[in-house]
Amino acid sequence: MGYGTGPVVGRRAVLRGSAAVAGAAALPPLAAAPAQALSGRPGAGWGVQAGDVTSSSGLIWVRSDRRARMIVETSATGSFRSARRWHGPLVGPDTDFTGRTALHGLPPGEQIHYRVLLADPDDPRRTGRPVHGTFRTAPAGRRDVRFVWSGDLAGQGWGINPDLGGYRIFEHMRRLDPDFFLCSGDTVYADGPIPASIALPGGGTWRNITTEEKSKVAETLAEFRGAFRYNLLDDHLRRFNAQVPTVVQWDDHEVRNNWYPGQILDDPRYTEKNVDVLAARSRRAFSEYFPLSTQRPDGDGRVYRVLHHGPLLDLFVLDMRTYRNANSPGRRPDDTQGILGEAQLRWLKRELARSRAVWKVIASDMPLGLVVPDGPADFEAVAQGDPGAPLGRELQIAELLRHIKHRRITGTVWLTADVHYTSAQHYDPARAAFGDFAPFWEFVTGPLNAGGFPAAKLDGTFGPEQPFVKAPAVANVPPGQDSQFFGEVAIDGEGGELTVRLRDERGAVLFTKVLQPGRVGQ
Incomplete structure (x- = not known):
């Protein structure tokens, strides 16, 4: 304009x-930024995301720091004592080491606890530190609904x-x-x-975290x-x-x-x-x-x-x-x-x-x-x-x-x-x-x-x-x-x-x- x-x-x-x-x-x-050295076990320092949540399903996202097998575990509580395991894709450079795993058969209107593990594709026993997340499935009946919305992130040079x-x-x-x-x-x-x-x-100065791509x-x-x-x-x-x-x-x-x-x-x-x-x-x-x-x-x-x-x-x-x-x-x-x-x-x-x-x-x-x-x-x-x-x-x-x-x-x-x-x-x-x-x-x-x-x-x-x-x-x-x-x-x-x-x-x-x-x- x-x-x-x-x-x-x-x-x-x-x-x-x-x-x-x-x-x-x-x-x-x-201090908590997700840069990790490529040694040891796979890392998921970029966090996790959930999307496409319905009353019985959801989609979980992660990014690895190297080739890895994506594994998701879900539970009704944060203790994960009775966890259900979902085997996801092998992530690699073709998707910039990002992967998504679909969850199905979830109970409606409930809090779902999940954690994502990344396993060494050559040795599945070697997994990185799990990254935890949670979301609520959509209700089957009339229940309170609350959501937020906005847009426009990191524009005009304000990072x-x-x-x-x-x-x-x-x-x-x-x-x-x-x-x-x-x-x-x-x-x-x-x-x-x-x-x-x-x-x-x-007067004053705005400072940004920067990257080469940006x-x-x-x-x-x-x-x-x-x-x-x-x-x-x-x-x-x-x-x-x-x-x-x-x-x-x-x-x-x-x-x-x-x-x-x-x-x-x-x-x-x-x-x-x-x-x-x-x-x-x-x-x-x-x-x-x-x-x-x-x-x-x-x-x-x-x-x-x-x-x-x-x-x-x-x-x-x-x-x-x-x-x-x-x-x-x-x-x-x-x-x-x-x-x-x-x-x-x-x-x-x-x-x-x-x-x-x-x-x-x-x-x-x-x-x-x-x-x-x-x-x-x-x-x-x-x-x-x-x-x-x-x-x-x-x-x-x-x-x-x-x-x-x-x-x-x-x-x-x-x-x-x-x-x-x-x-x-x-x-x-x-x-x-x-x-x-x-x-x-x-x-x-x-x-x-x-x-x-x-x-x-x-x-x-x-x-x-x-x-x-x-x-x-x-x-x-x-x-x-x-x-x-x-x-x-x-x-x-x-x-x-x-x-x-x-x-x-x-x-x-x-x-x-x-x-x-x-x-x-x-």
Whole structure:
């Protein structure tokens, strides 16, 4: 998004200007960082992650420091006296030493304790120190549900700062003990190098932990892998991953700012100009570094999916990046590809109609009614600043909203991140240029650890009203200066009401909205 009358500065562009990079040596890693000598037994210093958790299954992730056989043991208690053993894959350089093991036949609504061992493939008796984790399976009946969401990690050059204790926001989210964490895209900033230090406006220096791969924009598979690996140097994130399963989606910075399929880059930082080549490499690294079963190690598969979390919640995870058309002024009167692509839109309409969950939460990696520019004339998200009838990508969203109304689908709530501040939008046909939809709420939060930015303008096509917004007054406010946010969703198991709380980086509640099940126009 541009600011003022000077050169256009992307909301998620690489840090420059007053927060310039100061020449300094790379810092040593945190005391508990996962660097290990290649001697003795296999090590799993990058921690563990759980994902794709259902009422009876889950997917466990680990990274080894060498070739090893992945073994997972599960138990109802942390004592592991009656452990069940799961034999996983042999991990090696073809997956950057990452591996995933699927667990099945788990009891619903229960705390599952697990530990991952890495065994020497030539001597299975030689195993490394086990790495422990835990997660709760989804309930089979009506039980309380709680999850948190946010996005945008290590953006604008703001990386892991040991002076501030690293990514502290994950510790505040962990203390809420949520059932899962929805990461709403920009899980890494592959296009954002991490300098050793940054001169802060007004004086002082921000220091970063650095790595070789994060010294430049990611182009090779090794550099993309290094971008995903960088965040796991943080103690808080590894501790969070060991307790809270992750539902992950991607957006643009996993590849490059504001990218779209078929784009040819005009950027001197890149020797590889074909964004499709870069996206394929990033997708492979993305599939290796998260426990996501719809992605395969070769990078094939898809990100969009629906997760069923008991009778109260279905979570629809969208991909607004892979299938979109080129960014443009967004004024076309016909646009079938839009931001979702035809196939994903058909899937979403079908699955929403099939859902019997009380709440259908739509995890969107971009907001609907906030104007997010891409340069002086093009637009990056759905809205394009014209408050009239739907045009361009808005046509696809209008079709979806019309479908939700006419099929009498209740309980839809939209969650997103991307814009680096937090807000709540209520959309109402009584205020809209397009009126054939039922009122709904959209909640925005983030970033996790990136620059904070001023609020975007609202587009009136779908009649948004903004009862709450908290955003910095200036661009690229660093973490730790009241500029980082996350959200919490709690669903009451007995009455079914859904409560959204928007929180600051320390966990303080900034805004609360309670929604009643089955009620239209809240």
